[in-house]
Amino acid sequence: MRKINGVPVEAHTDLSNLTGGEVLKWDSTNTLMAWEDQDSTGFVPVSWYGGRGVFCGSDPGNNVMQYITIASTGNATDFGDMTKERKRCGGTSNGTRGIVAGDIGTGGNGDIDYFTIASAGNASYFGDLTDDRDRLNSACSDGTRAVLHPGYHTGYGDTMDYITISTTGNATAFGTGQPSSFNNAGWNDSTRGILANGQVAAGTGNTNNISYYTIQTTGNATDFGDTASAHQDRSGSGDTTRMVISGQGSNIDYITIQTTSNSTNFGNLSSGRNGTGSCSNATRGLWAGGSSTNIIDYVTIQTTGNATDFGDLLTTYYGTSGLSGN
Numbered sequence: 001m002r003k004i005n006g007v008p009v010e011a012h013t014d015l016s017n018l019t020g021g022e023v024l025k026w027d028s029t030n031t032l033m034a035w036e037d038q039d040s041t042g043f044v045p046v047s048w049y050g051g052r053g054v055f056c057g058s059d060p061g062n063n064v065m066q067y068i069t070i071a072s073t074g075n076a077t078d079f080g081d082m083t084k085e086r087k088r089c090g091g092t093s094n095g096t097r098g099i100v101a102g103d104i105g106t107g108g109n110g111d112i113d114y115f116t117i118a119s120a121g122n123a124s125y126f127g128d129l130t131d132d133r134d135r136l137n138s139a140c141s142d143g144t145r146a147v148l149h150p151g152y153h154t155g156y157g158d159t160m161d162y163i164t165i166s167t168t169g170n171a172t173a174f175g176t177g178q179p180s181s182f183n184n185a186g187w188n189d190s191t192r193g194i195l196a197n198g199q200v201a202a203g204t205g206n207t208n209n210i211s212y213y214t215i216q217t218t219g220n221a222t223d224f225g226d227t228a229s230a231h232q233d234r235s236g237s238g239d240t241t242r243m244v245i246s247g248q249g250s251n252i253d254y255i256t257i258q259t260t261s262n263s264t265n266f267g268n269l270s271s272g273r274n275g276t277g278s279c280s281n282a283t284r285g286l287w288a289g290g291s292s293t294n295i296i297d298y299v300t301i302q303t304t305g306n307a308t309d310f311g312d313l314l315t316t317y318y319g320t321s322g323l324s325g326n
Helices: none
Strands: 024-026 032-039 043-045 052-056 062-067 078-086 090-093 097-101 112-117 124-128 139-141 143-147 159-164 170-175 187-190 192-201 205-214 221-232 234-237 242-246 249-255 264-268 276-280 283-288 291-300 306-317 321-325
Touching: 052 078, 052 097, 052 276, 052 283, 062 306, 078 112, 078 124, 090 139, 097 139, 097 321, 139 187, 187 242, 192 221, 221 249, 234 276, 234 283, 283 306
Parallel strands: 090 321, 187 234, 276 321
Antiparallel strands: 024 032, 032 043, 052 062, 052 321, 062 078, 090 097, 097 112, 112 124, 139 143, 143 159, 159 170, 187 192, 192 205, 205 221, 234 242, 242 249, 249 264, 276 283, 283 291, 291 306
């Protein structure tokens, strides 16, 4: 049975994005990946991707948001401000609304912000996580639900929460990540969320583990495979079939999301760094900042090879969070 965001096509009453001139593209599980406009040269991504990338916050903590157009190259432009200073927050979207959660800024670190991606401006308060925690680094979305990944609060946690992106309100407990860690890289397709790497002990205890979960259920993450070495402060980009993982050093890895296996080498960033923020338009993957740089790099997701210079952030950033939409 063919589905859009996990719901059978026959049950959808609003297919307003499909204007009659498209060919639908489905993956091997009969899930909608994208539609192709017959008058264009490529696929328009499903709802949780988009043409604008937004980067939020940085270490040692600020409230700055900035944006770029993913299909072009160039420097970032100021977007607006979050409700508070944040760094290493988790960011994701439903393609229209951006979400950022957690921080190591001032005050409590369990709150969630939202903003409209198409219109530059300040963020608004959405609700709270189930507990205060920081260093989420990543989040996933299937276009309806956002899953907010483990962070750190008085210990090495494994708590995951979820929200419905189009509403406002407090988060609900989802399940646990595997293993207990923070500073993970995250990505997703329309059904499955991925957690990769992270810090599991003070100072040097990093993991090479990759785990996965089903976004529209609640439950604990399951082992997927391993990256070639243990890392933290990485970030994930990708499309509806492939997750590309970069940061902490120059190496870039990738996995096929609907399999379970170890990662494969993709190529290298233009310089070795960690604490990057990432985004994607489902063709290009971008990594911004990291290790107190302002560099933005990009790759073509369905190829392998080294990253290319895109432009620069407004200033040097470490621990920024990225997302995309229209």
